[in-house]
Amino acid sequence: MRTLRNTLRVPVARGALAVLLLVALLAVFGGQLAPQDPLAQDTAHVLQGPSGAHLLGTDYLGRDVLSRLLSGTGLSVAGALEAVGAALVLGIVPGLASLWLGRVFEWTALRAVDALMALPFTLFAIAAVGVLGNGLHQAMLALGVLLAPLFFRVTRAAALGLRQVPYVEAAELMGASRSWVLRRHIWSKVLPTVAVTTAQALATSLLTVTSLTFLGLGVQPPAPTWGGMLASDLGFLAQQPWAPVLPGVLIMLTVGALHLLADALRDGGAADAVRPVRAAATAPVREEKADAAVAA
Amino acid sequence: MTAEQSTDALLQVEDLSVAFGRRAGRPGQQVLHGVSLQARAGEILGVIGETGSGKTTLARSVVGLSPVTGGRILVDGAEVTGLRGRALREFRRSGAVQYLFQDPLRSLDPDLTVRELIGEPLAVAAGRAGREERADRVLGALQQVGLDAALADRLPGQLSGGQRQRVAIARAVVTRPRLLLADEPVSALDASNRNHVLRLFDRLRTELDLAVVVISHDLSSLAGIADRIAVLYRGRLVEQGPTTEVLSQPLHPYTALLTASAPSVRREHDLHPAQLRAGLPRPAWTLAQPAEGCGFAARCRFAEEACRAQPSLQPRVGSREVACHHADDWRAGLTKTEPMLTR
Amino acid sequence: MPLSPPEQAPEVLAVEGLRITVNGGRTEAVRDVSFTVRAGESVGLVGESGSGKTLTCRSVLGVLPPGCAVAEGTARLGDTELTALDRRGWERLRGQRLGAVFQDPASYLNPSLTVGRQLAEPLRVRQGLSRSEARERAVQLLGAVGLHQPEEVFHRYPFELSGGMLQRVLIATAVAGDPELLVADEATTALDTVVQAEVLDLLAQLRAERGLALLLVSHDLAVVAEVCDRILVFYAGEVVEDGPTEQVLAAPAHPYTEALLRVASIGDWGRRELAVIPGRPPEAGEAPTGCRFADRCEYAAPQCRSDQPVPLRPAGEGRRTRCVRADDLALAGTGREEVTA
Known part of the structure; x- marks a missing residue:
């Protein structure tokens, strides 16, 4: 919580959050905000520049670019969220459990994670799509599984240092249950690290979604997506060299904002929580040095 | 007890x-x-x-x-x-x-x-x-x-x-x-x-x-x-008893060394730590690994052959206890403060 | 009994009107500190956390923490003005004319090199000794600081040695260049009682053998009392009293010194009173005007709360106090003089 408060004091973080909020609004209400039907073709007016009727011009089928951008946001963002959501659940729960459920579970979880990390992404994605059927959800679920080890490791690393911390031992001495210790003491220290990783993972999976849709995987053509638009715009570079810039800028802004937010979160104190606690020394001098440092 | x-x-x-x-x-x-x-x-x-x-x-x-x-x-x-x-x-x-x-x-x-x-x-x-x-x-x-x-x-x-x-x-x-x-x-x-x-x-x-x-x-x-x-x-x-007696009249050489070493704004102990620190070289057996006999022997000025046997905690008057073969006689072996160490 | 240096031995360190700011110059942490250390003399700086003793000592060593700076005043080591030194100047000084030992010896040694190598290396660089000469000298130094079997210690890594042994190695490093001044900043604070006494004895012995001047910083009045000829008592960024240790302890001239003595280990082992000083010291930057100790002082009178800083003024032979009422008060000391006489 302290981390979040610290983070919000950084202007860059506020800017990044504003951008992300905007993207989120677009993702939810983009369809309604679209001035025209994103699928309506108008073969009389193809590849037009910006005009009063089409603020950002039209594409090769005469569809309104602005409308397609607005309604395409939802699918792209939803895909990324789906992947990260899966990764969070599949990573954090076993990550914490590996520390408290005994050696056997720990060993199994660690080996499973090693195996996942060794799997090549494409192969796994194809296999997943082969088993589950072609579609964005399937691909994102596969991505989520592949991102899970990241969360597993990050959570485990953050919590591992905390298991021996005196205040956790103190809670055990009060007779606190494992879930109490987790909820009360561990979670708030792990959360900032998880937040940083989540922001980064969102950026990564957003890029993956756009890459997949760029290649035409996952989402079937008439439905608008950022990646799909980028792909179709590339075919008409000669006529409309500026067109790919529009989805490109949206992708860049979103991914950039996520990374900036991740950085700000880390600076805001996530690093604090993971930093190993200093070895006990027995001196008031330490306090004096600390005072000087605080004063400085 | x-x-x-x-x-x-x-x-x-x-x-x-x-x-x-x-x-x-x-x-x-x-x-x-x-x-x-x-x-x-x-x-x-x-x-x-x-x-x-x-x-x-x-x-x-x-x-x-x-x-x-x-x-x-x-x-x-x-x-x-x-x-x-x-x-x-x-x-x-x-x-x-x-x-x-x-x-x-x-x-x-x-x-x-x-x-x-x-x-x-x-x-x-x-x-x-x-x-x-x-x-x-x-x-x-x-x-x-x-x-x-x-x-x-x-x-x-x-x-x-x-x-x-x-x-x-x-x-x-x-x-x-x-x-x-x-x-x-x-x-x-x-x-x-x-x-x-x-x-x-x-x-x-x-x-x-x-x-x-x-x-x-x-x-x-x-x-x-x-x-x-x-x-x-x-x-x-190695020693246990009422605070005043243990600190002012230690029975174990280690307790004595501790009290003599404690810094103080006014010298309140009759012993100087230099009188209690072990001389060199140490008898070989005191350095043996794993340790043999009395654990303090390696640092004890008064350690000798008898200390190769682990001393047990013995009751003394006034609910005191001490584990040292020489609890009664080490004081007799004290030398005067060495003039070199000027504290 | 601390060694008494000849009255007019040359000044090794002279600090004059030192003012240190923290927080990038916005907050004053130390003001109006002046003292000298003569050759062969040992001077102790004592005070609670945040009293300014450590900052003072660190400014003499040129290792002030970031954001802290000497804003006013001078500090001379022999004829070298320390406050004007650049990095290169400090490098020439440290390890040659100025040695230092700190609280945590392990963090000043490289864990992956043997202690002997770390001791010999600077000897080769600074004094131009050959490899074997440096080695020989290093072993000799390790022996001189009381390490048994110095040849063996030479080949040890820092993690193989105990805290007390590491502190001895650090002392060997500090005195390797035959410095004029050795600064010990809480050097024995983290050590066990028995080892602390050994290290303090070692410092006294080095002083006697090498004519070394010693500046010792400690939060523990008893440690300073054991080792130092003269003592400076710090409170809230000022020196509140200074003078020969014996006299200061026997008859303090400032109520804070009296209070420190009372809370320090006083009384017989059995009937030790646990006195406390009421209140808390002022935070850096909110230093009250007038006497800074007035709010916690049982002798405080209206004249203590003037709007001017209280000047440090003479209080008998070689003594100074910052107490307005020093002349009216009869403060209780240890009676140490009678005990030792």
Whole structure:
């Protein structure tokens, strides 16, 4: 919580959050905000520049670019969220459990994670799509599984240092249950690290979604997506060299904002929580040095 | 030791041994060797020893944080050594025994307020106290340790060292314990705050009829409050008895070296540490690994062949005990202060 | 009994009107500190956390923490002005004319090199010794600081040695260049009582053998009392009293010194009183005008709360005090003189 408060004091973080909020609004209400039907073709007016009727011009089928951008946001963002959501659940729960459920579970979880990390992404994605059927959800679920080890490791690393911390031992001495210790003491220290990783993972999976849709995987053509638009715009570079810039800028802004937010979160104190606690020394001098440092 | 005495002891440690890293086929590292001591309600027992003497392990094993490999520990007459699982948790939730960690900054969760921290033991043992009673008891505990109720909403990082230590003590007394074990409670504090905290212990033991075990490497902080002192050296109890007598008339050469080495604004000991430090070279057997005979022999000025046999703790007059073959005659072997060492 | 240096031994360190700011110059942490250390003399700086003793000592060593700076005043080591030194100047000074030992010896040694190598290397660089000469000298130094079997210690890594042994190695490093001044900043604070006494004895012995001047910083009045000829008592960024240790302890001239003595280890082992000083020291930057100790002082009178800083003024032979009422008060000391006489 302290981390979040610290983070919000950084202007860059506020800017990044504003951008992300905007993207989120677009993702939810983009369809309604679209001035025209994103699928309506108008073969009389193809590849037009910006005009009063089409603020950002039209594409090769005469569809309104602005409308397609607005309604395409939802699918792209939803895909990324789906992947990260899966990764969070599949990573954090076993990550914490590996520390408290005994050696056997720990060993199994660690080996499973090693195996996942060794799997090549494409192969796994194809296999997943082969088993589950072609579609964005399937691909994102596969991505989520592949991102899970990241969360597993990050959570485990953050919590591992905390298991021996005196205040956790103190809670055990009060007779606190494992879930109490987790909820009360561990979670708030792990959360900032998880937040940083989540922001980064969102950026990564957003890029993956756009890459997949760029290649035409996952989402079937008439439905608008950022990646799909980028792909179709590339075919008409000669006529409309500026067109790919529009989805490109949206992708860049979103991914950039996520990374900036991740950085700000880390600076805001996530690093604090993971930093190993200093070895006990027995001196008031330490306090004096600390005072000087605080004063400085 | 009479039977009567042993029954009213609140904490009774009998022949306690602790070893770390012991697995099948490996003996592990023995940290405590057959330590026996006790503390009565309303009594403060000081445990003194240097780094690696096992004093922290002793306290941790009483609360079940260190693996006991031999002997037993009784609290209020009931054995706690074998407690596991639910029974252990229930015993801990009763709050009868409290352990005060060495560094309050690290034993208090930095994200919780003082109010939450002190209330935590009560909240953990839910059912023992309702929400309102809990709030009352937190305020009562704050008052008991002399902290302003206005501090209740601060975080540990916003408190001074002395205040943090008192928050830790408030958290320990909020469960109305019978026994309090404090590990180096004042080593990170300056002299004035140290005395504040020590006086607090002294008050609490009468107010709550507590048995207090204070662990320290610093003689002068124990000298002010402890009724009795136990001296640990390399995992063995070498001397034990009433504070004044142990410190002013030590029976073991190690205790003598400790008291003579304690810095003081006024020389108050008749011995100079140089008179007690071992000469060189040391007899070869004292350096043997694993150690042979008396553990202090390698540093003892008076060690000789007889010390190759492990001395046992022998009772002396005035409820004192000492483990030294030369407890009665080492003083006779003292030389005058060497003029070279000018202190 | 501390060694008494000849009255007019040359000044090794002279600090004059030192003012140190923290917080990038916005907050004053230390003001008006002046003292000298003569050859062969040992001077102790004592005070609670945040009293300014450590900052003062660190400014003499040129290792002030970031954001802290000497804003006013001078510090001379022999004829070298320390406050004007650049990095290169400091490098020439440290390890040659100025040695230092700190609280945590392990963090000043490289864990992956043997202590002997770390001791011999600077000897080769600074004094131009050959490899074997440096080695020989290093072993000799390790022996001189009381390490048994110095040849063996030479080949040890820092993690193989105890805290007390490491502190001895650090002392050997500090005196390797035959410095004029050795600064010990809480050097024995983290050590066990028995080892602390050994290290303090070692410092006294080095002083006697090498004519070394010693500046010792400690929060523990008793440690300073054991080792130092003269003592400076710091409170809230000022020196409140200074003078020969014996006299200061026997008859303090400032109520804070009296209070420190009372809370320090005083009394017989059995009947030790646990005195406390009420209140808390002022935070850096909110230093009250007038006497800074007035709010905690049992002798405080209206004249103590003037709007001017209290000047440090003479209080008998070689002594100074910052107490307005020093002449009216009869403060209790240890009676140490009678005991030792």
